[in-house]
Amino acid sequence: MENHFYTLHDFLVYTKGAAYILMGVSVLGILGFWLYITGRDEEKDIQ
Amino acid sequence: MNTENPAAKNSLLTPFNVVIGIIFLLGALITFLRFTKGLAGVTNLSDNNPWGVWISFDLLCGVALAAGGYTTSAACYVFGLKRYHSAVRPAILTAFLGYALVVFALHYDVGRPWRLPYPFFVQSGTTSVLFEVGLCVFLYLVTLFVEWTPAALEWLGFKKYRNIIVRGTMALTIFGVVLSTMHQSSLGALYLIVPSKLHPLWYSSYIPIFFFISSIAAGLSMVIFEGTLSHHFLHHKMDRTYLSEHNDVVLGFSKGASLVLACYFLLKVVGVALDNKWHYLLTGYGAWFLVELLGFVALPCFLYAITVREKNLALAKWASVLTVLGIVLNRFNVSWFAFNWQLPPADRYFPSWMEIAISIYIVTIGVLLFRFISTKMPIFYEHPEYREHAPHEGEEEESAHFTEHKLHKHPQTFGH
Amino acid sequence: MLRRTFLGLLGAAGLGAALGKPAHAAGSQHFQGYPGSFGVLFDSTRCIGCRSCEAGCNRVNELPPPPEPFDDLSVLNTKRRTHWYTYTVVNRYDNIPGAAGPVYKKWQCNHCLEPACASSCFVRAFTKTPQGAVTWDGTVCVGCRYCMIACPFEIPTFEYGEPLTPRIMKCTLCYPLITSGKLTVPGCVGACPVEALVYGKRTDLIKIARERFHAFPGRYLNQIYGEHEMGGTNWLYISGVPFSALGMREDLGVIPAPELTSGALAAVPIVAAAWPVLLTGIYAINKRKDKIARQEEAQAVARAVAQAQAEAEAKLKKAMTKAEAEQKAAIEREIKRALEEAAKGQSQEGE
Numbered sequence: 001m002e003n004h005f006y007t008l009h010d011f012l013v014y015t016k017g018a019a020y021i022l023m024g025v026s027v028l029g030i031l032g033f034w035l036y037i038t039g040r041d042e043e044k045d046i047q
Numbered sequence: 048m049n050t051e052n053p054a055a056k057n058s059l060l061t062p063f064n065v066v067i068g069i070i071f072l073l074g075a076l077i078t079f080l081r082f083t084k085g086l087a088g089v090t091n092l093s094d095n096n097p098w099g100v101w102i103s104f105d106l107l108c109g110v111a112l113a114a115g116g117y118t119t120s121a122a123c124y125v126f127g128l129k130r131y132h133s134a135v136r137p138a139i140l141t142a143f144l145g146y147a148l149v150v151f152a153l154h155y156d157v158g159r160p161w162r163l164p165y166p167f168f169v170q171s172g173t174t175s176v177l178f179e180v181g182l183c184v185f186l187y188l189v190t191l192f193v194e195w196t197p198a199a200l201e202w203l204g205f206k207k208y209r210n211i212i213v214r215g216t217m218a219l220t221i222f223g224v225v226l227s228t229m230h231q232s233s234l235g236a237l238y239l240i241v242p243s244k245l246h247p248l249w250y251s252s253y254i255p256i257f258f259f260i261s262s263i264a265a266g267l268s269m270v271i272f273e274g275t276l277s278h279h280f281l282h283h284k285m286d287r288t289y290l291s292e293h294n295d296v297v298l299g300f301s302k303g304a305s306l307v308l309a310c311y312f313l314l315k316v317v318g319v320a321l322d323n324k325w326h327y328l329l330t331g332y333g334a335w336f337l338v339e340l341l342g343f344v345a346l347p348c349f350l351y352a353i354t355v356r357e358k359n360l361a362l363a364k365w366a367s368v369l370t371v372l373g374i375v376l377n378r379f380n381v382s383w384f385a386f387n388w389q390l391p392p393a394d395r396y397f398p399s400w401m402e403i404a405i406s407i408y409i410v411t412i413g414v415l416l417f418r419f420i421s422t423k424m425p426i427f428y429e430h431p432e433y434r435e436h437a438p439h440e441g442e443e444e445e446s447a448h449f450t451e452h453k454l455h456k457h458p459q460t461f462g463h
Numbered sequence: 464m465l466r467r468t469f470l471g472l473l474g475a476a477g478l479g480a481a482l483g484k485p486a487h488a489a490g491s492q493h494f495q496g497y498p499g500s501f502g503v504l505f506d507s508t509r510c511i512g513c514r515s516c517e518a519g520c521n522r523v524n525e526l527p528p529p530p531e532p533f534d535d536l537s538v539l540n541t542k543r544r545t546h547w548y549t550y551t552v553v554n555r556y557d558n559i560p561g562a563a564g565p566v567y568k569k570w571q572c573n574h575c576l577e578p579a580c581a582s583s584c585f586v587r588a589f590t591k592t593p594q595g596a597v598t599w600d601g602t603v604c605v606g607c608r609y610c611m612i613a614c615p616f617e618i619p620t621f622e623y624g625e626p627l628t629p630r631i632m633k634c635t636l637c638y639p640l641i642t643s644g645k646l647t648v649p650g651c652v653g654a655c656p657v658e659a660l661v662y663g664k665r666t667d668l669i670k671i672a673r674e675r676f677h678a679f680p681g682r683y684l685n686q687i688y689g690e691h692e693m694g695g696t697n698w699l700y701i702s703g704v705p706f707s708a709l710g711m712r713e714d715l716g717v718i719p720a721p722e723l724t725s726g727a728l729a730a731v732p733i734v735a736a737a738w739p740v741l742l743t744g745i746y747a748i749n750k751r752k753d754k755i756a757r758q759e760e761a762q763a764v765a766r767a768v769a770q771a772q773a774e775a776e777a778k779l780k781k782a783m784t785k786a787e788a789e790q791k792a793a794i795e796r797e798i799k800r801a802l803e804e805a806a807k808g809q810s811q812e813g814e
Contacts, residue, residue, distance in 0.1 A: 006494060006496055008577050010591075012173075012582070017171065023735045027222075031218065082626050083626050085625050086624075088624070094545070094620045094621060125745055127750070127752075157606045159629070162603070163605060169586065170587050171585075174583075174728070175585040176583070176728065177583065177585040179728065221743060225735060229731055236724060239723050240582065240583055240723050242716070243712060244615070255730070
């Protein structure tokens, strides 16, 4: 794994890029997941 | 100010309008100079001092002082403190305008403003703290805009769209708090990369925490401060709900601000202790650090505490002013006064009058937009069709008069 | 506001405190840099301050002529820094204790192994090339100047006078010229008449420096500036006097710039992942508390209503039994009276 990257900078470009993409996906994912979990709650509150 | 006689020739030339006019004229002139002579023709920026008052004030202070948006909406919607509900819309409006103007100010500061979207759409520097700041500010601006639209939609009468957006309030609020946490702290993190340039009393690996915690205090204080100003100048736009909740807001936010400031004070002291920087306190910069910490953090903390104990709302006004000034001072210290502290005095930076003029111009735009929107749209009052509170006695007739209010002249309203 | 906000803040502070240390996400990995990358060794004991290197740099990079010609050595009377039209400057340092005469230092981009400019640029305009040079890409630069803030050596310069297309200007190690074959060594190195500058592989340069220390004992300080500073640079310096006397900072430490910010950046995904869940949790708890409060209120109301109803019923029952008893008594009285009247009538008829 270490052989891919000669510098800390290159390593961070790669890993931080992956992290941001994951964050974007997870924001939408968690929202969807939360809606799924609370989808059949008895009390339906508008707010 | 003569505002009562519309027949007078100079009814448009009130002192206020003249000042505004001068500010706008200067703004236009300096804008022209900026884009014909470059930054050199307008600013005192140099290779040693690449960031000046447009970053220190317009960006750092602008973002910190717009923190009222996320703190108020979090208090009301996430923590369920419904009695603060009437303070949410003014806070969101302040924050939205604040962030929009930060982006506007950046168009003056960066070398190629039309490339501002590049980090998101062309090539991303994901190792950069500035990337994270930019991304969060961009997303948060969109969030704030969406949070503001119900007021505009109510004014325009688009019930269906307004209701759709209101249903997303909780998600928007939470998203806003998350984004705010990240970029408030990241603005501090910008300076993590320069331990050699920032004075040790302000440099700490905890800068991100300091910036975040102080932004909470700034947000709460700005709501109190802005409420005080709005009471003075926009009183006629406020409905009974807002007015009756106002005291609760001031007291509750004062309590919160006092605790947050106490926490911030302790964290700053811990920061000094952990890096063993006590000896710096005995220097000139140390004295300045103590001025910031004691006069603008500890003092307003106590004033807020007394406000709450004695239920003295007038004191909250002063505490909020001190807190806001303290945040401004802290951002100035980190980005300007304590930055490049080792450079010889001749190489230090001081803004040109044109830089200051542009900053004033930008704030003026914000104030005017705030006044326009809050007088035309349901910010300080609830639109009768979307009322969440049962109308108070006499409010039914009042609300019918709201659209007639243009003729109502509060003695201290600005003239037209 | 009190308890809930404070708890929330406590959580945030705790999280922040836990991440306060620069725990960069690379963990225990150690990065050596690109093998075989090139650099320059500057020997301040050889430099005579002739400024030929400045002239060479200006020539090969086709930069505009500076205000003073390059053979004007009076400019050395003041300390200069790089500007948009000078990628490199020579400065003179007088009256250094232990030095026979003035000592000169050539200053330019040090082409760090882990450049702060590259780390700080939010459009990735800087690249650390495998050949060693740190290059700048003008096609994406926004002109935000954060790289100028970040560089601990105060190197990048900006064309403040350009209204619409200002560039960041700095030494390129003649990367485009060398890779295209126009030059074999950087312009400054080729112009130096006294071989104060040597171009070669970084590993070789360090060897050469060590050899000079060994060959000329007492001439040099036993330290190569740039070997470890800020994680190491490709431009290396050796000197007979302390580097701080030559205006070079010795308090920069050895931590590379990306490591200074990677800790804070690592906290971002954690905030993005944990905060929404925490906040939703607080919201859900509050909603549940409200719901329970409403339920309890409703229960209390129902109980009160039931109690009132029970009391009313008891009262009614009591009144009804009383009424029944009264009615019964009244009937008995009537019957008794009727019987008495009947008995009276009978006795009257019998006479």
